[in-house]
Amino acid sequence: MGVSRRASTIISLLTLALFGLSLAVVFPKPSPPPAPPQVPELWATGEPGDTLSRSAPLARILASRGLDDAQIHEITKLLRTYKSPRSLHPGVAVRFSPRGGVPDRIRLDLTPDSALRFVRVDSAWTAKVVLVPFTMDTVRVSGIIESSLWAARLGGDADRLGERGFEDLVYDLADVFAWKVDFTRDLRKGDSFRLALERKVRPDGSIRSRHFLAIELVNGGRTIRAIPRSRPGGRYAYYDEEGRSLHGAFLRYPVPYRITSRFTSRRYHPILKRYRAHEGIDYGAPTGAPVEVTASGVVTRAGFAGGYGRLVEVRHAQGIRTRYAHLSSIALRVRPGARVNQGDVIGRVGSSGLATGPHLHYEFLRNGHHQNPLTVEMPGQPALAAAQMEAFRRDRDDALALIEHVPSPEEAPVALVQPGNGHRAHR
Numbered sequence: 001m002g003v004s005r006r007a008s009t010i011i012s013l014l015t016l017a018l019f020g021l022s023l024a025v026v027f028p029k030p031s032p033p034p035a036p037p038q039v040p041e042l043w044a045t046g047e048p049g050d051t052l053s054r055s056a057p058l059a060r061i062l063a064s065r066g067l068d069d070a071q072i073h074e075i076t077k078l079l080r081t082y083k084s085p086r087s088l089h090p091g092v093a094v095r096f097s098p099r100g101g102v103p104d105r106i107r108l109d110l111t112p113d114s115a116l117r118f119v120r121v122d123s124a125w126t127a128k129v130v131l132v133p134f135t136m137d138t139v140r141v142s143g144i145i146e147s148s149l150w151a152a153r154l155g156g157d158a159d160r161l162g163e164r165g166f167e168d169l170v171y172d173l174a175d176v177f178a179w180k181v182d183f184t185r186d187l188r189k190g191d192s193f194r195l196a197l198e199r200k201v202r203p204d205g206s207i208r209s210r211h212f213l214a215i216e217l218v219n220g221g222r223t224i225r226a227i228p229r230s231r232p233g234g235r236y237a238y239y240d241e242e243g244r245s246l247h248g249a250f251l252r253y254p255v256p257y258r259i260t261s262r263f264t265s266r267r268y269h270p271i272l273k274r275y276r277a278h279e280g281i282d283y284g285a286p287t288g289a290p291v292e293v294t295a296s297g298v299v300t301r302a303g304f305a306g307g308y309g310r311l312v313e314v315r316h317a318q319g320i321r322t323r324y325a326h327l328s329s330i331a332l333r334v335r336p337g338a339r340v341n342q343g344d345v346i347g348r349v350g351s352s353g354l355a356t357g358p359h360l361h362y363e364f365l366r367n368g369h370h371q372n373p374l375t376v377e378m379p380g381q382p383a384l385a386a387a388q389m390e391a392f393r394r395d396r397d398d399a400l401a402l403i404e405h406v407p408s409p410e411e412a413p414v415a416l417v418q419p420g421n422g423h424r425a426h427r
Contacts (some may be wrong), residue, residue, distance in 0.1 A: 052092040058085060058108075061094050066102040071125065075106065075118055078127040082116055113208060134200045134208050141169070142406045145191040149173065149183060152193075155409035165207070169197075176212065176226050176238050179248035179378065181219055192218045196402040211236050214399035227396045229384070237381075243392050245381035249317075251294040251342060252374075253283070254324060254362050255349065260284035263372040279370035280323070280363035287358040289349040291324050292342075294362075299338045299346075302330050308361070309353025312346050318366075318379060325361040326353050 052058060058079075062072045079085055088108075096103035106118040110129070117130045139160055143152035149170050161169060173193070174183040181187070195215040200208040215226040215238075226246055228236040238246045261282035293314055300321070301313035310327035312334055328350025340346060351358045364373040384392055 050094050050096075051090075052088055052094065053090045058088060058094065062106075065096055071120075074125050075127075078118065078125060079108070079116065081127070082129060083110060112202065112206065132202055134202050137199050137201060138196060138213070138402070139199060140194075140196045140403060140406045142194045142409055143192060144409050145187050145189055147189065149187060153409035156194075156406045172212070173215065173217075176215060176246060177217060177224065178252045179380070180224055180246060181217065182252070182374075186219060188220055191220065194403040194406045196399070196406075209234070212238070214403050216400075216403055225400065227392070227399050229392070229395075239384060239392070241396060243384035243389055245383060247381045249295050249342075249379040249381055250322075251292065254291050254294050254322075255283045255285045255289055255360050257283045257285040257289065257360075260359060263370075263374065280325075280361050281373050283349075283360045283362065285349040285358065285360055287328055287348070287350055289360075290345040291327065291347045291349060291360055293324075293340045293344050293346045294322055294342065295320075296339075296341045297322075299334055299336055299340060302335050302338075304352070307354040309355060310347065310350065311353075314340060314346075319368075320379075321365045323361075323363040323365070325363070326350055326355045326359060328352065328358075 050061065052061070059072050059076065062075065067075070076085055093109045095107040097105040097107075104120040107130075108116045108118070110116055113132050113134075115130050115132065116127055118125050118127050120126075139157045141158045141161070142155040143149075143158075145152050150167075154166075158166065173195070177183070193216060196213040197210050198213055199210040202208055212226065212228055214228075217224045217226075224246075225241050226238040227241070228238055231237050240246060259281055261278060263281055264278050291312075293312075295314075295316050297314040297316040299312065300315045301311060303311065305311040305325075308323070308325035310325075310330055312324045312327065312330060314322050314324075316322065324347060326349075327347040330347045331345060334340065334346045349358055349360050355361075362373060364371045364376060366376070
């Protein structure tokens with residue numbers, strides 16, 4: 001009897017042990033079913049009624065697609081969370097999905113880089129902002145000057161820029177080298193350039209943004225190279241190979257238009273009918289053109305000042321003052337004591353005071369004495385700090401390697417753009 005009881009106990013313990021061991025065994029989990037393939041949304045191609053216009057507001061377009069008044073009201077209410085319907089300008093595209101029947105998805109372009117997407121789930125509509133995707137590419141271009149930058153013989157990837165793209169590139173180049181080269185006077189036949197730029201390209205081929213990766217300009221036997229460094233706000237500052245800034249403390253021009261009267265000690269005044277000194281530069285800009293302050297500083301005068309007409313005077317560092325005269329208007333926040341930053345619009349071109357027509361009169365004074373803005377030696381921006389130079393040299397070498405083997409221009413001259421009416425200058 002005792003033996004049988006012990007045997008029964010041992011069997012029970014073995015059974016429990018085997019059961020516990022079975023719990024410790026990890027059996028593989030069954031694989032999840034494959035996700036169904038994603039079907040891309042098929043947005044209806046644009047039709048004559050799918051673009052906002054004065055005669056076709058959003059409500060009318062939605063109604064034409066079979067949406068009833070309740071749904072149009074709901075969609076308009078959702079839209080107000082992101083944008084006022086009244087602020088939608090003519091030309092805004094509206095797309096629908098599916099292609100046939102009453103749509104359950106609507107796409108409204110807000111900006112070139114964002115859209116508002118409405119989706120109907122059951123009987124309710126929802127809305128969210130979607131960003132337009134973009135791809136990155138690198139474009140390398142070379143050129144040899146014939147008579148101007150516009151008429152350069154081009155090589156490399158110039159054909160990928162298109163006419164408008166190269167025109168914008170010309171002005172961007174002039175901006176980078178504005179404190180080293182006057183592109184309206186200093187370029188000579190045989191000068192050359194090589195550059196590489198990085199672009200963000202939208203699906204429709206338009207350019208979202210771009211910036212130079214490296215530039216080399218050969219002008220009159222001297223070689224100037226520009227290397228970018230990123231700055232807050234998505235901007236870039238450019239430096240030479242030694243880390244010295246290419247950006248001067250003063251812009252070369254307060255308005256990007258041609259010079260109509262230069263700095264001289266004797267000029268016949270068309271209104272006063274006598275000769276006297278012309279202690280500034282006149283720019284033949286149209287009425288209303290924005291006037292930018294050429295350097296950061298503090299406003300000392302803002303108002304009507306006799307023959308100057310409407311005048312803004314700004315005090316800068318190192319005893320320098322600049323004046324902007326004959327304005328049609330002065331910006332509201334520009335008043336004596338106000339701080340302005342380089343590039344701020346301080347007023348608009350006009351013909352107030354002693355002026356025969358619309359233009360900007362620009363003066364540059366140092367320690368109270370008038371200087372020629374085109375020839376005076378301008379203060380420069382500081383170079384990179386010593387602690388930044390090691391990283392800068394690495395970036396510089398990588399950047400210059402991009403343009404080292406850019407193909408040379410073809411023998412036949414190629415000019416993608418012409419310089420328009422000749423009234424716009426480069427800064």
